[in-house]
Amino acid sequence: MLRSSLLTLTRIGSNRLMSTAAKLTTVEVNDKTGIATLTMCRPPVNGLNLELLKDLSQSIDEIESNKSRGLILTSSNPTIFSAGLDILEMYKPDKERIRAFWTSLQDVWLALYGSSVPTAAAINGHSPAGGCLLATSCEYRVMLPKFTIGLNETQLGIVAPKWFMSSFLSVLPRRIAERALNQGRMFTTEEALQVGLIDEVANTKEEAIEKCSAFIGSFAKVNPLARALTKQQFRAADLQQLENERVQDLEKFLFFVNQPAVQKGLGLYLESLKKKAKN
Numbered sequence: 001m002l003r004s005s006l007l008t009l010t011r012i013g014s015n016r017l018m019s020t021a022a023k024l025t026t027v028e029v030n031d032k033t034g035i036a037t038l039t040m041c042r043p044p045v046n047g048l049n050l051e052l053l054k055d056l057s058q059s060i061d062e063i064e065s066n067k068s069r070g071l072i073l074t075s076s077n078p079t080i081f082s083a084g085l086d087i088l089e090m091y092k093p094d095k096e097r098i099r100a101f102w103t104s105l106q107d108v109w110l111a112l113y114g115s116s117v118p119t120a121a122a123i124n125g126h127s128p129a130g131g132c133l134l135a136t137s138c139e140y141r142v143m144l145p146k147f148t149i150g151l152n153e154t155q156l157g158i159v160a161p162k163w164f165m166s167s168f169l170s171v172l173p174r175r176i177a178e179r180a181l182n183q184g185r186m187f188t189t190e191e192a193l194q195v196g197l198i199d200e201v202a203n204t205k206e207e208a209i210e211k212c213s214a215f216i217g218s219f220a221k222v223n224p225l226a227r228a229l230t231k232q233q234f235r236a237a238d239l240q241q242l243e244n245e246r247v248q249d250l251e252k253f254l255f256f257v258n259q260p261a262v263q264k265g266l267g268l269y270l271e272s273l274k275k276k277a278k279n
């Protein structure tokens with residue numbers, strides 16, 4: 001398979017480390033537990049660009065087909081889980097590339113939210129917008145203190161599509177989800193725990209991964225097929241909706257993102273991020 005030829009396989013202690021040639025993600029399988037840790041490593045902020053999204057897709061597929069016992073999603077950056085979509089993909093976009101970009105984001109969501117293996121996110125840093133989408137696509141979330149998580153799209157003058165809302169709603173009560181989305185609210189770790197956006201707090205990344213592993217281990221005595229089919233039935237309507245509307249969703253996104261007012265807003269937001277980075 002093409003994917004196999006892109007992978008290098010290394011052994012670290014009892015763990016197998018698979019990394020893509022471009023190294024935007026690594027997959028490390030713990031030989032004792034059979035759990036795969038998928039790490040995003042795109043400096044400086046794990047911005048989800050086309051290449052990172054393609055890598056994520058491939059890694060998730062790899063984990064599914066390797067029959068890993070579970071998937072833990074995390075980041076190699078010590079303070080950022082993911083800064084969400086790379087705004088440079090949406091600002092003054094290239095016509096063909098932006099299509100591939102959005103299609104890849106759809107692929108990642110369908111693969112992660114619909115994954116047949118148990119999934120957990122070790123959120124070891126800030127997790128705005130697309131970062132929050134990834135985390136809420138998993139079944140369990142453990143976050144480190146003093147970071148923020150949320151869908152802040154309205155703060156940027158953009159709108160989170162329905163399937164972003166589906167993931168959010170699979171975690172939060174409707175009233176809290178609706179208000180947070182309308183406000184574009186970012187929750188601190190403590191606030192996220194209080195509303196149920198995350199399940200646990202851990203003091204270190206290692207502890208977060210241990211807690212995620214314990215969650216995945218809680219299914220050890222459950223029939224894997226029964227568990228996977230039950231999970232998929234819970235998520236089927238959300239997944240089917242995007243499957244049915246993929247093309248329309250892409251066209252809506254392209255129309256929206258190309259509006260002059262949206263382009264202006266994204267430009268100003270990028271400038272403000274760059275100014276902040278200089279100070």
Ligand SMILES: CCCCCCCCCC/C=C\CC(=O)SCCNC(=O)CCNC(=O)[C@H](O)C(C)(C)COP(=O)(O)OP(=O)(O)OC[C@H]1O[C@@H](n2cnc3c(N)ncnc32)[C@H](O)[C@@H]1OP(=O)(O)O
Binds near residue numbers: 079085257
């Ligand atoms: C009706 C239905 C219609 C449907 C229409 C659909 C519309 C589109 C929907 C799109 C959905 C999702 C949107 C997103 O995910 S947008 C991204 C949102 N993300 C953010 O707002 C986060 C912004 N970043 C930050 O808050 C901070 O950077 C940070 C993550 C908290 C990290 O802080 P830091 O102090 O550690 O780092 P900082 O100095 O800020 O940044 C370092 C460099 O990285 C650049 N950068 C940061 N974030 C992004 C990003 N998301 N994209 C691109 N670049 C980013 C930043 O500019 C710095 O760059 P440089 O070093 O100055 O060059």
